[in-house]
Amino acid sequence: xxxxxxxxxxxxxxxxxxxxxxxxxxxxxxxxxxxxxxxxxxxxxxxxxxxxxxxxxxxxxxxxxxxxxxxxxxxxxxxxxxxxxxxxxxxxxxxxxxxxxxxxxxxxxxxxxxxxxxxxxxxxxxxxxxxxxxxxxxxxxxxxxxxxxxxxxxxxxxxxxxxxxxxxxxxxxxxxxxxxxxx
Amino acid sequence: xxxxxxxxxxxxxxxxxxxxxxxxxxxxxxxxxxxxxxxxxxxxxxxxxxxxxxxxxxxxxxxxxxxxxxxxxxxxxxxxxxxxxxxxxxxxxxxxxxxxxxxxxxxxxxxxxxxxxxxxxxxxxxxxxxxxxxxxxxxxxxxxxxxxxxxxxxxxxxxxxxxxxxxxxxxxxxxxxxxxxxxxxxxxxxxxxxxxxxxxxxxxxxxxxxxxxxxxxxxxxxxxxxxxxxxxxxxxxxxxxxxxxxxxxxxxxxxxxxxxxxxxxxxxxxxxxxxxxxxxx
Numbered sequence: 320x321x322x323x324x325x326x327x328x329x330x331x332x333x334x335x336x337x338x339x340x341x342x343x344x345x346x347x348x349x350x351x352x353x354x355x356x357x358x359x360x361x362x363x364x365x366x367x368x369x370x371x372x373x374x375x376x377x378x379x380x381x382x383x384x385x386x387x388x389x390x391x392x393x394x395x396x397x398x399x400x401x402x403x404x405x406x407x408x409x410x411x412x413x414x415x416x417x418x419x420x421x422x423x424x425x426x427x428x429x430x431x432x433x434x435x436x437x438x439x440x441x442x443x444x445x446x447x448x449x450x451x452x453x454x455x456x457x458x459x460x461x462x463x464x465x466x467x468x469x470x471x472x473x474x475x476x477x478x479x480x481x482x483x484x485x486x487x488x489x490x491x492x493x494x495x496x497x498x499x500x501x502x
Numbered sequence: 503x504x505x506x507x508x509x510x511x512x513x514x515x516x517x518x519x520x521x522x523x524x525x526x527x528x529x530x531x532x533x534x535x536x537x538x539x540x541x542x543x544x545x546x547x548x549x550x551x552x553x554x555x556x557x558x559x560x561x562x563x564x565x566x567x568x569x570x571x572x573x574x575x576x577x578x579x580x581x582x583x584x585x586x587x588x589x590x591x592x593x594x595x596x597x598x599x600x601x602x603x604x605x606x607x608x609x610x611x612x613x614x615x616x617x618x619x620x621x622x623x624x625x626x627x628x629x630x631x632x633x634x635x636x637x638x639x640x641x642x643x644x645x646x647x648x649x650x651x652x653x654x655x656x657x658x659x660x661x662x663x664x665x666x667x668x669x670x671x672x673x674x675x676x677x678x679x680x681x682x683x684x685x686x687x688x689x690x691x692x693x694x695x696x697x698x699x700x701x702x703x704x705x706x707x708x709x710x711x712x713x714x715x716x717x718x719x720x721x722x723x724x725x726x727x728x729x730x731x732x733x734x735x736x737x738x739x740x741x742x743x744x745x746x747x748x749x750x751x752x753x754x755x756x757x758x759x760x761x762x763x764x765x766x767x768x769x770x771x772x773x774x775x776x777x778x779x780x781x782x783x
Contacts, residue, residue: 340545342545342548355620382569383569383570383609383611384569384609385565385566385569385571385607385608385609386607386608386609387607388564388565388607394565394566394569394607394609395560395565395566395567395568395569395609396569397568397569397570399570399650399651400650400651400654400684402684422651422683422684422686422742422743423651423682423683423684423743424682424683424684424743442683442742442743442744444549444552444553444556444686444742445568445651445683445686445742445773446553446556446567446568446686446773446774446775447552447553447555447556448556448565448566448567448568448569448570449556449559449560449563449565449566449567450552450555450556450559452565453559466622467610467622467624468569468609468610468611468622480552482545482742482744492743492744492745493682493683493739493743493744495745496543496545496738496739496740496743496744496745496746497737497738497739497740497743497745498738498745499543499738499745500542500543500738500739500740500745500746500747501736501737501738502736502738
């Protein structure tokens with residue numbers, strides 16, 4: 320296990336040095352989006368309209384955070400299941416997204432698109448929402464406020480921890496991990 | 503006949519919503535500490551470290567353990583000598599949920615119409631209520647907020663009686679392995695066996711309320727729980743699916759009588775937290 324630091328947004332060069340099983344610490348700017356926001360962005364892409372955020376080089380974190388208490392930046396903010404976003408992810412990668420953060424396996428189509436468009440899929444610990452919230456220094460709604468927890472938020476993160484599941488070379492930690500430890 | 507004001511139900515539900523979301527059970531903390539010591543995969547070990555730290559932070563800062571503060575599932579054992587007064591019982595329950603979620607900075611995760619607008623109800627209502635009438639003049643409330651990620655990986659299968667214990671074990675292990683990393687392993691697995699189509703799912707959910715480490719009272723079923731846990735943990739899925747020995751912390755099985763033609767089985771998946779809180783009024 321290698322620990323690597325990433326500054327978001329990301330570049331193709333960042334992608335090349337990341338391998339399945341690496342632990343990463345992300346600092347910089349990332350965006351949140353989950354089911355409803357993906358659906359809305361997809362409708363815009365299909366009709367050729369501009370998206371509320373520029374996707375080039377961006378990291379998308381699948382999270383619907385809990386509300387912040389007064390004085391807090393954000394409430395608990397752990398990952399949601401990524402598979403539900405599989406329908407939308409190849410199109411977002413095609414439009415320049417470099418990394419996705421969530422939990423759980425991705426479809427063959429997503430894994431293929433990660434290779435084709437040089438992207439990575441990262442997992443962070445599901446069920447550690449309070450801990451992960453501490454790595455978020457600022458949060459601001461930038462689109463779809465009517466969606467509540469599903470609105471798109473711009474987050475400033477510092478040392479946000481994640482593990483590389485699918486790298487841009489076609490490997491998959493969920494498959495490899497299972498093989499390594501099965502008895 | 504004892505009279506209970508429904509506003510007492512509201513207050514209890516409000517408190518339980520918050521307790522269940524902020525405080526991880528001591529039984530689960532113990533299981534995570536065991537996992538931290540015994541997990542051989544480095545990534546898996548780190549998951550245990552994070553989950554323990556997360557539980558401590560949540561407790562100290564009254565933050566929900568997970569941003570998915572769930573659907574409120576409420577098990578009520580209502581004494582038959584109780585008379586509920588002062589208003590509508592169901593409204594009182596949902597008022598408690600509303601206050602608990604809005605006042606406790608818990609996420610609202612319920613949408614009104616599954617295929618219609620899917621508009622968030624804004625206060626996490628309505629709760630799903632399972633009511634039993636029992637002897638006596640007390641009311642017992644057990645509130646279990648249930649996250650969507652693990653719920654989505656759950657399954658019901660109507661087995662043939664001839665499939666027996668082996669058929670059940672295959673179904674349970676297959677369901678957990680198919681779920682992989684989605685339900686946030688290490689998981690707690692609730693298994694229902696018997697009853698009928700709808701009762702078996704409820705048995706599986708009730709199984710999640712049992713304290714971790716307490717086996718089924720009948721030796722035969724306790725052994726079956728152990729066997730299923732061992733098989734699941736041989737899968738290699740491990741904490742968060744990163745690979746490792748701890749895919750599940752426990753398998754809890756609940757049974758009920760069933761029809762001569764049937765062997766209904768259900769698996770209700772839960773993340774490590776198996777959140778619940780209870781009170782007796």
